[in-house]
């Protein structure tokens with residue numbers, strides 16, 4: 001059933017990217033959906049629902065003024081400090097309007113905790129610059145009215161068109177080493193599952209923190225090996241990277257905010273989807 005198109009005006013920052021574009025394609029037939037791209041290319045320049053936006057140079061207010069979104073989805077990359085400033089401006093807009101912000105965060109907000117998987121209400125702590133930066137934005141958003149913020153923490157995202165799979169294929173063809181992390185225990189997801197989950201969360205007017213990874217955990221090296229064997233018959237060159245002697249978890253599991261069964265996913269289903 002199609003929702004009322006006029007109900008929401010959705011602005012996706014980073015709508016030309018892997019995840020942002022998948023979200024755009026999922027939502028554009030149901031909602032009045034707009035997006036940004038950074039690097040000029042014809043497909044986006046010709047689409048009047050797309051705006052060129054460089055987080056380091058442009059003021060996000062101009063796009064907000066033009067679109068007047070009721071929902072903003074942040075799926076952007078770019079310089080970390082510039083992103084923090086842009087999200088400060090988004091926070092001001094959200095406070096001044098009744099807009100909701102859906103922020104794509106990462107399992108890396110927990111990368112300093114290596115002994116367990118992490119749940120929604122666990123305290124965040126990171127040893128990486130990337131994790132630190134995501135925590136900074138999450139903390140800023142958590143000071144906004146709760147009903148206006150959705151934080152989605154994602155583990156590694158795969159998909160037939162994902163940069164990760166493309167990179168693996170390129171290494172296989174060029175016979176160059178593929179990095180695997182034998183000690184890393186993680187959960188995984190796909191762009192197609194994330195987009196269904198976001199569509200559901202929008203329809204439900206949900207708010208809060210959601211951990212959108214597979215329900216089960218995988219070893220990084222085994223998961224990559226399965227992907228390689230599903231791509232075809234190769235003698236891959238694998239480079240084992242040990243960052244610690246012990247197993248290390250980088251997994252975001254749900255406990256507080258569970259999605260319905262049909263929106264949960266197992267790593268096996270992800271491997272099957274990647275074979276298509």
Ligand SMILES: NC(=O)c1ccc[n+]([C@@H]2O[C@H](COP(=O)([O-])OP(=O)(O)OC[C@H]3O[C@@H](n4cnc5c(N)ncnc54)[C@H](OP(=O)(O)O)[C@@H]3O)[C@@H](O)[C@H]2O)c1
Nearest residue numbers: 014016017018019038039054055075076077078106154157
């Ligand atoms: N992929 C994952 O496994 C994963 C996991 C956890 C969290 N995330 C988060 O998900 C979000 C999207 O990731 P992704 O993998 O879809 O990234 P992506 O494919 O690299 O897309 C990034 C998007 O940001 C835009 N962008 C890049 N630099 C910019 C700049 N300086 N100014 C304005 N826009 C800029 C890109 O525009 P152009 O296309 O024009 O370059 C593109 O639309 C990120 O916030 C990331 O931290 C991703």
